[in-house]
Amino acid sequence: MSFEWEWFPKLAEGLPLTLQITFSCIAIGIVLGVLLALGRVYGPRFLRGICIVYIQFFRGTPLLVQLFIVYNGLPNLGITLTALQSGILALGLNTAAYQAEYFRGAIQAVRGGQMLAARSLGMSLPQAIRYAILPQAFRLVLPAWSNEFILMLKYSSIVFTVTLLDLMGKAKRLSARDSRSFEVFLVAALFYLVLVFVATMLLRLLENRVRIPGLGAPSQHR
Amino acid sequence: MLLRVEDIHKQYGKDKVLCGVSFTMNKGETKVIIGPSGTGKSTLLRCINRLTPADQGRVWLDDEELTHTRTNINKIRAEIGFVFQSFNLFAHLTALGNVRIGPMKVKRMNKKDATTLAMEELERVGLSDKAGAYPAELSGGQQQRVSIARALAMFPKLILFDEPTSALDPELIGEVLEVMVSLAKEGMTMLVVTHEMGFARAVADEIIFMENGVIVEQGPPKQMFTNAKHQRTGEFLNKISELYGETG
Amino acid sequence: MSSRGGAPIQYIVRLGPYIPNLLRATVINIELLIGLIAVGYVFGTLVALLQVYGGRALCTVARIYEWIFRSIPALVLIFLFYFGPPRFGVNVTGFTAAMFALGFRSSAYQSQIFRGAIQSVPTGQMMAARSMGMSRIRAIFTIILPQAFRLSIPGWTNEFSSVIKDTTLAYAAGFNEVLRTARIVYDTDMTLAMAVLVFVALIFMVLTLLGNAAMGFVERRFRIPGLEVPGHEKARQMSLGSSGRGRG
CATH class of the missing domain: 3.40.50.300 (P-loop containing nucleotide triphosphate hydrolases)
Structure with a gap:
């Protein structure tokens, strides 16, 4: 086996895209996930139904199929997105469905008395959700959410299938021109190991910072 | 009446x-x-x-x-204040946070005034020294006194x-x-x-x-x-x- | 009827000729699923046993193994298993590469399922077995593992519904699994892309449902009163059925 030092900077060129896609889809996922969770818990029946159908579809089908639907399928309906837009959108819609379920679980784990207490102070329902329920749900959901972040970091690698040159795309391109494909992917694997390690550490730091006594179990993921 | x-x-x-x-x-x-x-x-x-x-x-x-x-x-x-059997203090807020959230969010009082008011009410129930403690760090009796202060702060x-x-x-x-x-x-x-x-x-x-x-x-x-x-x-x-x- | 292809019924008619091919390809995904679960089961159990009973050094090795296979994206693993063996004179097909790549990765997750199950068997069970004169090894195999196996079934249901979706990642290994077959269909006729992809999505929803039903059957078949994962029943009733998270 032999390696080239120049592979490192070449693969590193893909890092910004990998990070951009990860952060963007997580952001979409949080906003949409919270809305879906609220819709599922507090919404009227028809809205609850819509949320459930959405969540079931995106959790029941492969992410790669979803990506192709957005990138190759939507043009059939007259919606054409760039590869980057497709990647961010597909990953974002997907993680939203999972995050919605985590948030839903967390919202329901906040004890019912908290809602009563908030309403007894004269808070409206939206106020009670915003000031009493959500701040607690966010903390309860943090470990699951950290996990989700790591998963999306790894899943972002699928965007190379729609021609994007993220870390994975760069590795694929490099390996096509070099007979040492195995070694190239070993280096790519090393990049992902470091990325995941750093992300895990930072997320753990975040969890410790926002931890409040009596709210949620201490972080448990590796 | x-x-x-x-x-x-x-x-x-x-x-x-x-x-x-x-x-x-x-x-x-x-x-x-x-x-x-x-x-x-x-x-x-x-x-x-x-x-x-x-x-x-x-x-x-x-x-x-x-x-x-x-x-x-x-x-x-x-x-109308309400004091619950199970306290129902907001678990993500300190004693002070619990007492001032009503005045701040429902009555739109500014943070400084709400804090002053909340400290007075905590004083009234004998817990001004616990203002920074979270509910999980307080005894049941202390939690209930905070929840009384929370009710009082709404006048x-x-x-x-x-x-x-x-x-x-x-x-x-x-x-x-x-x-x-x-x-x-x-x-x-x-x-x-x-x-x-x-x-x-x-x-x-x-x-x-x-x-x-x-x-x-x-x-x-x-x-x-x-x-x-x-x-x-x-x-x-x-x-x-x-x-x-x-x-x- | 719009200029872009018309009513849904027309799509179904045009999709018709390709359906047998797509279903045949789905069988390949199912074979891949079975293969990778088997690989994952064997190595997962091994890793779990090493972690629980293996002593310090082996435990550390097992943990590093888990960490590596959990941290590298599946696609990278698939390419490593595809390009790696030829470097050492062993030729592999795309299917084998995908099966072992996804299988080893699954083993890193299955080991945790099994480890958790072993550790949730009360310690009194081991003591009772030893007090009857069983050796440690015998106690593990006749008392602990049978209980752990039952406790780990819910975890495996989840694992199953997670990896079944990730079998499509074998798309990258270049053999004709269902997604690549779909791709070939719409590469020849781009107007069919949406129809064929939605069809593939539906296949997976059906597979997930069938799989959950099958695992539910297994769970009932091996159920022993009093030997259940705490909270599992309640969690299952509240959630929308198992849709295990893919791992990327």
Whole structure:
């Protein structure tokens, strides 16, 4: 086996895209996930139904199929997105469905008395959700959410299938021109190991910072 | 007349919990509701500030009808304090945060004033040194005192207490009752569901005895304890005094 | 009818000729699923046993193994298993590469399922077995593992529904699994892309449902009263059925 030092900077060129896609889809996922969770818990029946159908579809089908639907399928309906837009959108819609379920679980784990207490102070329902329920749900959901972040970091690698040159795309391109494909992917694997390690550490730091006594179990993921 | 409750009915499925309850309260009065468990005392309290909607009947606070659908119930609730059996302090906020969130978010008070106010109320319940502690770091008695401070910070016209000491270990009951006694003496209007007969004797202007969803009898403590009109009232008071003693 | 292809029924008619191919390809995904679960089961159990009973050094090795296979994206693993063996003179097909790549990765997750199950068997069980004169090894195999196996079934249901979706990642290994077959269909006729992809999505929803039903059957078949994962039943009733998270 032999390696080239120049592979490192070449693969590193893909890092910004990998990070951009990860952060963007997580952001979409949080906003949409919270809305879906609220819709599922507090919404009227028809809205609850819509949320459930959405969540079931995106959790029941492969992410790669979803990506192709957005990138190759939507043009059939007259919606054409760039590869980057497709990647961010597909990953974002997907993680939203999972995050919605985590948030839903967390919202329901906040004890019912908290809602009563908030309403007894004269808070409206939206106020009670915003000031009493959500701040607690966010903390309860943090470990699951950290996990989700790591998963999306790894899943972002699928965007190379729609021609994007993220870390994975760069590795694929490099390996096509070099007979040492195995070694190239070993280096790519090393990049992902470091990325995941750093992300895990930072997320753990975040969890410790926002931890409040009596709210949620201490972080448990590796 | 501060509070007028008229003919409240409430039914859960086939279970009739309240079957026409009426009474009134004047400003500065303390009334204690007693009765066997499952007779709708807690439900009655919740029907008053509509945390649980009543099926039938009306409630007025200062001549404003709370039970009217057009009434802004959030505004009314801000004027009625509620102290829960299980405290229900917001778990993500410190003692200080719990007390000032009402003034800040419901009354739109600025943070500085709300903090000053909250510190005063914590002082009033003897917990200013615990302002920075989270609920999980406080004893049950301390949590309940914070929740009383949380109610006080809204300058309520009336505070409803739903068995405030029932979830507490015996040695922690005293500190909560002490706060409640001093509130009563300061002239706060309080409606209290409790089994603490010592408290009732000491500060209640009137005791209301409920059973099976109706008020059986009401009157000043002296009369109720020594000269109850109904046999059931006397029996219950004797039993409860034996069980809970008369401390407090 | 729009210029872009018309009513859904027309799509179904045009999709018709390709359906047998797509279903045949789905069988390849199912074979891949079975293969990778088997690989994952064997190595997962091994890693779990090493972690629980293996002593310090082996435990550390097992943990590093888990960490590596959890941290590298599946696609990178698939390419490593595809390009790696030829470097050492062993030729592999895309299918084998994908099966082992996804299988080893699955083993890193299955080991945790099994480890958790072993550790949730009460310690008294081991003591009781030893007190009967069983050796440690015998106690592990006749007392602990049978219980752990039952406790780990819910975890495996989840694992199954997670990896079944990730079998499409074998798309990258270049053999004709269902997604690549779909791709070939719409590469020849781009107007069919949406129809064929939605069809593939539906296949997976059906597979997930069938798989959950099958695992539910297994769970009931091996159920022993009193030997259940705490909270599992409740969690299952509240959630929308198992849709295990893919791992990327």
